[in-house]
Amino acid sequence: MIPELGHFTLALGxxxxxxxxxxxxWGAARGDARLMQAAPALALGQFLALGxxxxxxxWSSAVSDFSVLNVAENSNSLEPLIYKITGSxxxxxxxxxxxxxILSLCGAAVAAFGGNLPSSLRARxxxxxxxxxxxxxxxxxxxxxxxxxxxxxxxxxxDLNPLLQDPGLAMHPPILYTGYVGFAVPFAFAVAALLExxxxxxxxxxxxxxxxxxxxxxxxxxxxxxxxAYYELGWGGFWFWDPVENASLLPWLTGTALLxxxxxxxxxxALKVWTVLLAICTFSLSLSGxxxxxxxxxxxxxxxxNDPARGVFILVLLGLVVGGSLLLxxxxxxxxxxxxxxxxxxxxxALVLNNILLCxxxxxxxxxxxxxxxxxxxxxxxxxxxxxxxNATVFPLAMPLFAAxxxxxxxxxxxxxxxxxxxxxxWAALVAAVAGVVMATRAALLPALAFAAAAWLILGxxxxxxxxxxxxxxxxxxxxxxxxxxxxxxLGTTIAHAGLGVTIAGIAAMSLAHAAIVLLHPGExxxxxxxxxxxxxxxxxxGPNYAARVATIRISRDGRxxxxxxxxxxSFPVQQITTTxxxxxxxxxRDLYAVLGExxxxxxxxxxxxxxxxxxxxxxxLIMAVGGMVSLADRRLRVGAxxxxxxxxxx
Amino acid sequence: MRGVLALVLWLLxxxxxxxxxxxxxxxxxxxxxxxxxxxxxQLRCLVCQNESIEDSGADLARDLRRIVRQQVAxxxxxxxxxxxxxxxxxxxxxxxxxxETGTLLLWGSPVLALAAGGGAVLLARxxxxxxxxxxxxxxxxxxxQLLDRx
Amino acid sequence: MNRxxxxxxxxxxxxxxxxxxxxxxxxxxxxxxxxxGVPSMLIDRPVPPFSLPGLASSDLRGRPVLVxxxxxxxxxxxxxxxxxxxxxxxxxxxxxxxxxxxxxxxxAFLSRHGDPYARLARDLPGRVAIDWGLTGVPETYLIDRDxxxxxxxVGPLTPEAVxxxxxxxxxxxA
Numbered sequence: 001m002i003p004e005l006g007h008f009t010l011a012l013g014x015x016x017x018x019x020x021x022x023x024x025x026w027g028a029a030r031g032d033a034r035l036m037q038a039a040p041a042l043a044l045g046q047f048l049a050l051g052x053x054x055x056x057x058x059w060s061s062a063v064s065d066f067s068v069l070n071v072a073e074n075s076n077s078l079e080p081l082i083y084k085i086t087g088s089x090x091x092x093x094x095x096x097x098x099x100x101x102i103l104s105l106c107g108a109a110v111a112a113f114g115g116n117l118p119s120s121l122r123a124r125x126x127x128x129x130x131x132x133x134x135x136x137x138x139x140x141x142x143x144x145x146x147x148x149x150x151x152x153x154x155x156x157x158x159d160l161n162p163l164l165q166d167p168g169l170a171m172h173p174p175i176l177y178t179g180y181v182g183f184a185v186p187f188a189f190a191v192a193a194l195l196e197x198x199x200x201x202x203x204x205x206x207x208x209x210x211x212x213x214x215x216x217x218x219x220x221x222x223x224x225x226x227x228x229a230y231y232e233l234g235w236g237g238f239w240f241w242d243p244v245e246n247a248s249l250l251p252w253l254t255g256t257a258l259l260x261x262x263x264x265x266x267x268x269x270a271l272k273v274w275t276v277l278l279a280i281c282t283f284s285l286s287l288s289g290x291x292x293x294x295x296x297x298x299x300x301x302x303x304x305x306n307d308p309a310r311g312v313f314i315l316v317l318l319g320l321v322v323g324g325s326l327l328l329x330x331x332x333x334x335x336x337x338x339x340x341x342x343x344x345x346x347x348x349x350a351l352v353l354n355n356i357l358l359c360x361x362x363x364x365x366x367x368x369x370x371x372x373x374x375x376x377x378x379x380x381x382x383x384x385x386x387x388x389x390x391n392a393t394v395f396p397l398a399m400p401l402f403a404a405x406x407x408x409x410x411x412x413x414x415x416x417x418x419x420x421x422x423x424x425x426x427w428a429a430l431v432a433a434v435a436g437v438v439m440a441t442r443a444a445l446l447p448a449l450a451f452a453a454a455a456w457l458i459l460g461x462x463x464x465x466x467x468x469x470x471x472x473x474x475x476x477x478x479x480x481x482x483x484x485x486x487x488x489x490x491l492g493t494t495i496a497h498a499g500l501g502v503t504i505a506g507i508a509a510m511s512l513a514h515a516a517i518v519l520l521h522p523g524e525x526x527x528x529x530x531x532x533x534x535x536x537x538x539x540x541x542x543g544p545n546y547a548a549r550v551a552t553i554r555i556s557r558d559g560r561x562x563x564x565x566x567x568x569x570x571s572f573p574v575q576q577i578t579t580t581x582x583x584x585x586x587x588x589x590r591d592l593y594a595v596l597g598e599x600x601x602x603x604x605x606x607x608x609x610x611x612x613x614x615x616x617x618x619x620x621x622l623i624m625a626v627g628g629m630v631s632l633a634d635r636r637l638r639v640g641a642x643x644x645x646x647x648x649x650x651x
Numbered sequence: 652m653r654g655v656l657a658l659v660l661w662l663l664x665x666x667x668x669x670x671x672x673x674x675x676x677x678x679x680x681x682x683x684x685x686x687x688x689x690x691x692x693q694l695r696c697l698v699c700q701n702e703s704i705e706d707s708g709a710d711l712a713r714d715l716r717r718i719v720r721q722q723v724a725x726x727x728x729x730x731x732x733x734x735x736x737x738x739x740x741x742x743x744x745x746x747x748x749x750x751e752t753g754t755l756l757l758w759g760s761p762v763l764a765l766a767a768g769g770g771a772v773l774l775a776r777x778x779x780x781x782x783x784x785x786x787x788x789x790x791x792x793x794x795x796q797l798l799d800r801x
Numbered sequence: 802m803n804r805x806x807x808x809x810x811x812x813x814x815x816x817x818x819x820x821x822x823x824x825x826x827x828x829x830x831x832x833x834x835x836x837x838g839v840p841s842m843l844i845d846r847p848v849p850p851f852s853l854p855g856l857a858s859s860d861l862r863g864r865p866v867l868v869x870x871x872x873x874x875x876x877x878x879x880x881x882x883x884x885x886x887x888x889x890x891x892x893x894x895x896x897x898x899x900x901x902x903x904x905x906x907x908x909a910f911l912s913r914h915g916d917p918y919a920r921l922a923r924d925l926p927g928r929v930a931i932d933w934g935l936t937g938v939p940e941t942y943l944i945d946r947d948x949x950x951x952x953x954x955v956g957p958l959t960p961e962a963v964x965x966x967x968x969x970x971x972x973x974x975a
Contacts, residue, residue, distance in 0.1 A: 243701065384745060
């Protein structure tokens with residue numbers, strides 16, 4: 001009964017989607033206020049329908065209703081309840097439904113918080129959101145129905161892929177998808193602006209909070225995915241330039257560019273056409289990223305369901321959304337008045353530089369990811385493009401970006417004094433140079449440069465903050481008052497820029513990591529990175545749906561116990577997969593990391609790592625997301641603010 | 652029979668799950684080992700997608716790691732070791748594709764992207780609307796009148 | 802005018818990319834495009850010199866032969882076995898190389914699924930296989946009378962592949 005309710009509400013969601021796609025847009029085109037007013041109710045209706053539908057799927061999974069094919073294939077009665085629930089978005093069918101649910105959530109959010117938008121703009125934004133999503137909801141209903149029944153039902157399910165049975169990865173898809181799909185809102189604003197033929201500073205102010213929110217989630221999602229790879233795959237690596245990873249990095253890069261160019265629209269009414277294009281490209285990249293992965297074209301370690309027939313359906317949908325919006329851009333963008341006169345040395349000049357560099361990095365990553373496919377198709381050449389290529393090409397583009405990042409926020413709008421800005425940063429530059437030289441004696445050139453960049457970014461952010469609160473130049477109390485009074489927007493910028501510095505420091509420090517593979521017998525000790533790693537024993541331990549071997553490792557330094565790690569090797573009988581559970585002990589400045597390999601000759605093969613500053617990689621990403629959220633709390637960005645400010649100005 | 656099949660399948664699947672290798676694999680000389688790792692990171696594990704042979708637990712990757720180490724120990728240069736593998740598996744085995752006509756666009760992409768960005772900025776600067784001309788004497792008078800009225 | 806064209810450029814790029822992906826999917830469905838396949842470097846080149854217990858490169862001359870890499874632990878090899886037996890019955894000379902397989906396991910496999918091989922070699926360390934550019938088992942190579950590799954098939958041989966690809970080549974190099 002519950003699965004049928006889910007199936008029915010999914011169909012209802014599709015019906016609402018069609019209505020949401022057509023009625024408000026038609027109403028806006030005809031100037032019919034009643035049709036336009038229907039938009040929020042339709043968006044809310046679609047959200048409620050798809051929400052019920054997804055709840056039914058999660059429910060079927062939670063109660064282990066194996067008469068549902070999707071549940072039988074991806075769940076097991078012995079699995080902990082939490083993974084039964086999270087497993088409902090961990091498979092192909094469920095994740096598509098989940099994707100549609102989040103898109104409908106975006107529509108409902110615009111309906112709920114967009115009360116101060118002009119009614120035609122709001123109707124168009126909601127309509128475009130409906131049009132972008134309805135195809136995929138239809139795809140879920142027709143081509144990847146999660147509620148298909150199975151008769152007779154099997155006694156037990158086939159279990160969720162053990163690699164996905166992990167708290168980090170359980171939470172990864174919701175956060176990442178919210179990030180991906182969140183960019184649908186700026187996309188809808190961009191398409192709506194093209195339809196209206198008008199963009200002004202207020203448009204920029206409406207777009208930015210949505211972009212910021214999506215960006216925060218995407219930053220968090222990527223960081224969580226990379227953290228999962230670090231501790232779950234057990235190679236000690238955290239980023240592999242895999243197509244799936246690149247697919248999430250691409251919208252992040254263009255989304256970051258969008259965040260900055262929307263600022264120029266808001267402050268200077270310039271870069272309008274470019275910002276609209278960026279908004280379209282960002283959502284197009286996140287769409288392509290989510291769905292090309294499923295078409296089976298991209299080669300990946302994280303391959304999802306590979307089915308070329310489904311691939312064609314998805315490609316046609318992608319073509320309609322991406323191609324349609326870009327065609328509309330080509331036809332309508334000339335209407336948008338080109339404006340914006342500005343000096344190269346100014347805040348907006350720095351933001352343009354940021355956009356060029358970010359988009360160049362995105363272009364390189366996109367080229368590298370798709371090049372093997374097109375080389376094979378057009379030239380018949382089989383090539384591989386992997387980490388060495390991306391490291392070699394992205395690094396030279398990222399360095400000038402980092403260099404400019406600390407200076408940019410110090411420049412004033414319209415016309416700035418570069419010399420004066422640099423004077424305020426002299427000590428940051430000095431410390432960064434010293435850090436780079438010191439690192440160059442211990443590591444290779446590239447990590448040394450990256451370390452210098454990290455120091456430059458963190459200290460540059462600090463210098464910016466000191467400058468703004470006029471620390472030591474006015475009484476401390478006055479500085480504190482200034483700090484409290486700082487606009488959340490600029491504070492957010494400072495925090496996010498420093499966060500990137502922290503991440504880069506963590507990445508650079510990976511070059512100083514120690515790793516070893518040793519065969520130890522119980523009682524034996526290995527030395528690595530100044531620590532003594534003693535294997536105490538290897539014993540059996542059973543989990544709810546797996547059997548495990550656990551190694552107990554005592555780690556001490558100079559005779560003092562530091563920590564005890566117990567890495568596991570789990571075998572899941574249902575899926576017949578063995579996973580390694582790496583164990584990590586961190587003190588914030590270094591990770592001790594141990595993986596249990598095979599056992600032989602009465603001993604165990606262990607892979608041991610000492611990774612200095614490794615937690616900084618994800619800690620920095622967290623700081624970046626916090627910076628975004630601080631920025632989001634800015635009064636001027638809060639929904640309704642433009643209207644209120646206008647009222648204040650009038651009074 | 653089905654039991655045997657299941658076991659075989661299990662062995663096949665179990666292999667790649669351990670991304671851990673044999674401690675005896677590493678070369679005794681740390682400098683040579685570091686060089687072997689650097690070479691291995693440039694080489695693609697052919698049976699698993701997008702992993703270097705250093706990262707992979709697959710059987711073939713292990714064999715290739717061993718061969719790389721043998722050749723490094725025998726004093727071959729990085730270039731020679733990679734060429735040896737390219738002769739057997741083609742450029743597909745290189746994670747860093749060679750610079751040749753077929754990869755011109757690939758390696759040129761950073762420069763092309765920067766040039767496109769720079770070109771767009773130049774174009775926008777050239778096409779920017781002319782600043783409004785300074786006010787004529789008559790307009791200035793009218794402005795003064797308007798301002799005086801308030 | 803120029804500006805209009807420029808603004809349509811992103812659409813053009815998306816159109817080309819979409820067309821490319823569509824062509825890939827189409828050809829993948831038709832089986833003529835495989836982004837995962839590793840190309841063979843041996844096509845139209847002489848067989849790499851080797852000497853294994855049971856077979857050496859010098860034995861691959863004088864008449865066209867098929868060389869099949871297999872293993873008892875390989876599931877698709879079971880699937881392939883009847884096709885190989887049919888080839889043997891049709892009189893095609895077939896040499897087998899057991900890849901990383903214990904001799905007793907190989908023998909048990911051949912007694913269970915039939916032994917299609919005119920000669921059997923054993924590559925226990927899998928070293929010769931790397932000279933051939935092998936990425937997995939089963940793989941099948943066609944060698945002509947001069948010891949030049951003319952064709953390679955990755956994965957289990959299918960009756961369709963035999964009629965569509967192998968038989969014309971066998972006639973050509975006979």
